[in-house]
Amino acid sequence: MTPAKLAEAVLAAARALFSERGLDPAALPASTTVERPRNPEHGDYASTIALQLAKKVRAQPRDLAAGIADHLGRTPGVKSVEIAGPGFLNIRLDTASAGQLARVVVQTGREYGHSDRLAGQRINLEFVSANPTGPVHIGGARWAALGDALARLLRASGADVGTEYYVNDAGAQIDRFARSLEAAAGGRPVPEDGYAGEYIKQIADAIKKDHPDAGEATFRDEGVARMLREIRTSLADFGVPFDLFFRESDLHSRGELETALARLREQGHVYDAAGAIWLRTTDFGDDKDRVLRKSDGEWTYFAADCAYYLDKRERGFERLMMLLGADHHGYIGRMRAMAACFGDQPERTLEILIGQLVNLVKDGEPLRMSKRAGTVVTIEDLVESIGVDAARYALARFSSDSPIDIDVDLWTRSTRDNPVYYVQYVAARTASVSRNAAEVGLTRGEADDFRPELLGHEKEQDLLKALGDYPAIVAAAAELREPHRVARYLEELAGSYHRFYDNCRILPVGDEPIGDLHRARLWLNDATRTVIANGLDLLGVSAPERM
């Protein structure tokens, strides 16, 4: 029995009690969950449903609990139900019922952990969006790892997700980039407000080689094109493909800023003052109004943001998510107000996720190692230092609210304190067990011959429970937009497997004949392999067959 099925049984028991006692069924929740008590004396699973219902129907929680326990105790697969404390239900499952989970997991395979709770939702997820004036730095790498994991999580929950990278290829910073390239190509020092770094020289030389009489316009177009190609490649090498690289210049060339302005004007939130055109974002809680078109006739960056917002919405996305660094949190107010100015409800259509910054550290000192950019650490530097798997895992394992230092030595170590290896080692071990089993002629056999009641060892039961937790973890991680929950879970699951492996011999020893217990444990081994692989996949980390 899975925890989800057990939770349904708990609810069914409550429903039965309500009907028996003539209580109002409207007080019952649409769904409920069971939790895993930390203390094993409190059973395999616990429900707090009696505590929650008691105040709604003005009953004694322990009395309600007793009634629910009565019905629940008759559910097949449930071994016992006890009432504890103020009204907890402490539930134990039959060994066989718990063991069946291994079969469910193996048979569900790659789909295990997926759900349809976000089915039908069209979500646009924008992240990284670093300017195409230089390589993606380590901060961008964090959003790449997090955003990609989030996209996978949302898709695993059934959502229709489009990932997007906004390319700021218009405006003053691109002019500076173009002038820097032109200067570098001519052997002159880059302008005061320009871009430095060896990569500028390299790109400039390459452009000059292909276009000997290149002017600023060519340096601009070619420079952006080449830089963007590099960015796309770095991200692809990092395992982060975007569905769309959206260019700001397209908004301009298609007249979408004018369209957006007209739309905002229709909604009555635009006014002219001091020669500029303003959006009255203070109508919706922003701390000041924002300029759309400057008095010199130029559009502001914010005007392009408005057009981009409208473009996404008109492409059919009902929810726009954006990952931004903490240094951009000041955007939230104006973005939400802007959405409201379009007539949307920002709390429904816009979701801005803010993440803290990240450093690469060696020997306790922040690293500045880029040969190319001079001062910043690029995504390539990160991959070169610790590899893609360690990098993706390191960036995804912490809450995005927490600033992180990635210690090069830790993340390249092959020991217990390097979490990525600890987890990947389970993938390798389970795969190794599978190979060795095949060699001695041990297979899982037919599903009907699986004997789940043999998995009664404490470590087997612990592992089964950990495997059962996975779908709820994925659902919570998706709902809370917190991929790190998956990583933390995998570390716990890895611990459960290692302890199982250490205590429960899977393969026959010597010339011992193959028996049902060997086969049952192989089911458990393979179920673990499935969940580890599924979980690592959500994080974009490989599940190696050998290490």
Place this chain on the structure above:
RNA sequence: GCGCUCGUAGCUCAGCGGAUAGAGCAGCUGCCUUCUAAGCAGUUGGUCGCAGGUUCGAAUCCUGCCGAGCGCGCCA
């Protein structure tokens, strides 16, 4: 000044209102003639920043204070 985030073991961090707050590291001690020791077992370590409030129940929610980081342009 205003806003956002954070404050949990010596260190790095988990903990979407539930029972005795967890993990790894660091420290100390054990386990490889059997499936990968990149592993396992044991042991030490806490006023959950402070003070109130809500609740049957608060590390978790609310308010205030203290401390740290970041942000508050007709910049991009």
